[in-house]
Amino acid sequence: MQKVLTGNQSAAWGAMCAKAQVVSAYPITPQTTIIEELADIVAKGLLDAKFIKVESEHSAMAGCIGAQAAGARTFTATSSQGLALMHELLHWAALARLPVVMANVNRAMAPGWSIWTDQNDSLAQRDTGWLQFYCESNQEVLDTTIQAYKIAEAVNLPVMLILDAFFLSHTYEAVDIPGQEATSKYLPPYKPSIYLNVDDPHAFGGIVPQDIYMEFRYKMQLAMDEALIAADKADDDFKAMFGRGYGVVEEYRLDGADYVLVTSGTVTSTTRTVIDDLQEKGHSVGLLKMKMLRPFPAEKVRKILSGRKRVAVLDRNISVGMGGVWSQEIRSVMYHLPEDQRPPIYDYIVGLGGRDVTPEFIEEIALDLEKRPVKDCDQVWIGLKE
Amino acid sequence: MAAPYTKYLRMNRIPHMWCPGCGIGIIVKALTRAFDALEWSPDDLALISGIGCTSRAPGYMNMHTLHTTHGRAISFATGVKFARPNKHVVVISGDGDASAIGGNHLIHACRRNIDMTLVIVNNFIYGMTGGQYSPTTPVGARAATSPWGNIDIPFNIAELAKGAGASYVARGHVGSGVQLERLIRGGLDHKGFSVIEVLSNCHTQYGRRNRLADPIDLIDHIAKSTVNIRKAAKMSDGDMEGKYFVGLIHKDENRREYCKGYEQVIERAQMSK
Ligand SMILES: Cc1ncc(C[n+]2csc(CCOP(=O)(O)OP(=O)(O)O)c2C)c(N)n1
Ligand code: SF4
Numbered sequence: 175m176q177k178v179l180t181g182n183q184s185a186a187w188g189a190m191c192a193k194a195q196v197v198s199a200y201p202i203t204p205q206t207t208i209i210e211e212l213a214d215i216v217a218k219g220l221l222d223a224k225f226i227k228v229e230s231e232h233s234a235m236a237g238c239i240g241a242q243a244a245g246a247r248t249f250t251a252t253s254s255q256g257l258a259l260m261h262e263l264l265h266w267a268a269l270a271r272l273p274v275v276m277a278n279v280n281r282a283m284a285p286g287w288s289i290w291t292d293q294n295d296s297l298a299q300r301d302t303g304w305l306q307f308y309c310e311s312n313q314e315v316l317d318t319t320i321q322a323y324k325i326a327e328a329v330n331l332p333v334m335l336i337l338d339a340f341f342l343s344h345t346y347e348a349v350d351i352p353g354q355e356a357t358s359k360y361l362p363p364y365k366p367s368i369y370l371n372v373d374d375p376h377a378f379g380g381i382v383p384q385d386i387y388m389e390f391r392y393k394m395q396l397a398m399d400e401a402l403i404a405a406d407k408a409d410d411d412f413k414a415m416f417g418r419g420y421g422v423v424e425e426y427r428l429d430g431a432d433y434v435l436v437t438s439g440t441v442t443s444t445t446r447t448v449i450d451d452l453q454e455k456g457h458s459v460g461l462l463k464m465k466m467l468r469p470f471p472a473e474k475v476r477k478i479l480s481g482r483k484r485v486a487v488l489d490r491n492i493s494v495g496m497g498g499v500w501s502q503e504i505r506s507v508m509y510h511l512p513e514d515q516r517p518p519i520y521d522y523i524v525g526l527g528g529r530d531v532t533p534e535f536i537e538e539i540a541l542d543l544e545k546r547p548v549k550d551c552d553q554v555w556i557g558l559k560e
Numbered sequence: 561m562a563a564p565y566t567k568y569l570r571m572n573r574i575p576h577m578w579c580p581g582c583g584i585g586i587i588v589k590a591l592t593r594a595f596d597a598l599e600w601s602p603d604d605l606a607l608i609s610g611i612g613c614t615s616r617a618p619g620y621m622n623m624h625t626l627h628t629t630h631g632r633a634i635s636f637a638t639g640v641k642f643a644r645p646n647k648h649v650v651v652i653s654g655d656g657d658a659s660a661i662g663g664n665h666l667i668h669a670c671r672r673n674i675d676m677t678l679v680i681v682n683n684f685i686y687g688m689t690g691g692q693y694s695p696t697t698p699v700g701a702r703a704a705t706s707p708w709g710n711i712d713i714p715f716n717i718a719e720l721a722k723g724a725g726a727s728y729v730a731r732g733h734v735g736s737g738v739q740l741e742r743l744i745r746g747g748l749d750h751k752g753f754s755v756i757e758v759l760s761n762c763h764t765q766y767g768r769r770n771r772l773a774d775p776i777d778l779i780d781h782i783a784k785s786t787v788n789i790r791k792a793a794k795m796s797d798g799d800m801e802g803k804y805f806v807g808l809i810h811k812d813e814n815r816r817e818y819c820k821g822y823e824q825v826i827e828r829a830q831m832s833k
Pocket of ligand 2: 577584764
């Protein structure tokens with residue numbers, strides 16, 4: 175079935191296809207319409223789910239954790255300040271190994287109040303133990319929501335899928351909604367091995383002494399390693415069934431390219447057109463789209479970027495005092511390579527607080543990359559006003 | 561009487577973002593008149609808010625202002641009061657801001673009885689985010705998140721504040737600006753934690769969903785659902801069903817104010833050295 179949906183509606187329809195059983199949420203712009211759409215879907219009887227409308231995001235995640243621990247498939251969505259408020263419970267969900275799925279609409283952090291997009295909210299949650307997937311189109315939002323459950327439940331870790339405020343959340347596109355029967359085959363009902371069950375009682379959230387705490391963390395790391403495989407498999411299976419796949423990273427016109435632009439989120443779509451133009455003009459430049467931040471697809475990135483002349487990472491975020499987060503991640507995985515295979519990696523800061531990242535800016539980056547001195551690669555701010 | 565408003569407003573920030581006819585304007589006006597009646601200088605005033613339509617007020621007001629995070633205005637304000645105990649600290653907050661996400665801070669500020677004034681704009685809904693029900697939405701009322709009617713039983717904010725220990729509690733409404741100014745002035749002048757709940761109209765988000773889309777109709781509806789506290793005392797519970805009593809609900813001048821208590825404990829500690 176084809177429908178014209180916003181990015182937010184696509185997330186809601188994804189949760190519907192995945193048959194989420196409990197939805198717990200608190201409103202925040204620009205996430206609100208995800209939950210409103212889901213409420214509508216439930217009211218129409220298209221989804222048999224319970225709705226908990228709570229008094230804060232902290233409680234929203236607590237509601238999901240409780241329901242998930244009781245054996246239900248859960249969904250929530252938030253953005254920016256709301257995600258920040260959840261922080262304590264993001265750790266909780268991950269460390270308790272509960273496969274909660276959440277959509278986060280990327281919105282800039284305050285103060286300097288803004289409702290527009292950048293990635294600082296979700297990137298600040300990088301170390302909580304959640305898997306993170308950055309989406310480029312509404313179709314990808316819907317498909318990733320379904321895939322998210324498949325991956326989360328395979329490795330018992332929570333998954334966050336991420337979409338840009340307004341550029342995706344409130345923009346309409348034609349979206350294909352997979353049939354319920356096929357989706358149920360792709361994603362069978364959630365069957366946790368351990369859950370709150372009166373017939374087989376367990377204690378959750380106990381105190382862990384020094385002699386085993388580390389082992390719990392190690393097991394999470396192993397689960398993240400497994401997630402690298404589970405994410406590929408979920409995408410391959412999805413493609414086999416529905417004809418669409420995305421890859422945890424995607425190479426776009428990279429064959430033989432000397433220069434590489436690395437993007438995530440909606441900046442990717444704009445960059446595709448710039449790459450097309452530049453290649454036509456004879457520039458040797460291609461695109462690497464990063465979809466997955468955690469677990470970090472280190473092997474894939476190394477393989478794609480090794481031996482290139484130069485790499486530009488477009489970071490719609492800033493870890494102030496250090497630089498863009500994606501560029502730090504990429505540099506650190508490339509460091510292991512022999513020097514002659516390790517291209518200089520330049521960090522371009524773009525589009526904070528929802529400022530447009532126009533084709534002109536992206537072209538400026540691509541051309542700048544070809545001639546910038548090697549040492550001068552720490553941070554380049556694009557489109558800054560005087 | 562010459563209008564004192566401009567003294568307390570940042571005229572260069574007008575026009576404001578509120579919908580035409582929004583009750584928040586009436587409340588801001590009552591606040592400025594109360595400040596003026598007390599002859600308080602903008603320099604001695606700190607106005608602090610959280611997030612929401614209501615919480616945009618400090619942006620338009622000419623005094624020390626702090627626009628903080630959703631639900632936490634009272635905590636920020638407590639910091640301001642402790643750092644500058646001689647300043648007048650006023651918090652303005654929506655019903656969601658003050659009683660949902662920030663409900664915990666509300667009851668604890670009441671309990672401590674710290675000297676500041678909290679004006680809660682109760683428009684029965686989350687205005688800014690598009691009309692989701694709040695802890696004060698009446699049972700049966702429609703909201704974006706309760707299209708078939710709300711089933712949550714609402715807070716009575718004024719009673720909650722009184723029960724939690726606030727030493728000045730009043731309730732007014734946007735249909736009566738003069739009374740509202742008087743109640744706010746009383747709260748500002750009181751030494752202790754003062755809570756003034758103001759029933760207000762959000763015709764855009766609440767009214768439209770509840771057949772009261774016109775601001776005048778909604779203000780009228782609010783006015784008609786209020787009963788003066790003295791009259792209410794003589795009415796039966798049945799007659800008060802769905803009604804809100806308005807006026808000065810509670811005032812206790814003997815309850816120890818928190819900054820005072822803090823000073824005393826420091827004095828005691830230093831004397832024992
Ligand atoms: C942590 C966090 N969660 C959610 C929001 C989104 N949000 C902004 S205002 C608001 C509610 C506003 O309602 P209310 O407090 O009643 O004020 P009103 O707009 O009606 O004046 C919400 C949920 C936010 N800013 N921060
Ligand atoms: S949405 Fe409601 S509370 Fe907000 S400005 Fe409009 S009328 Fe006022």
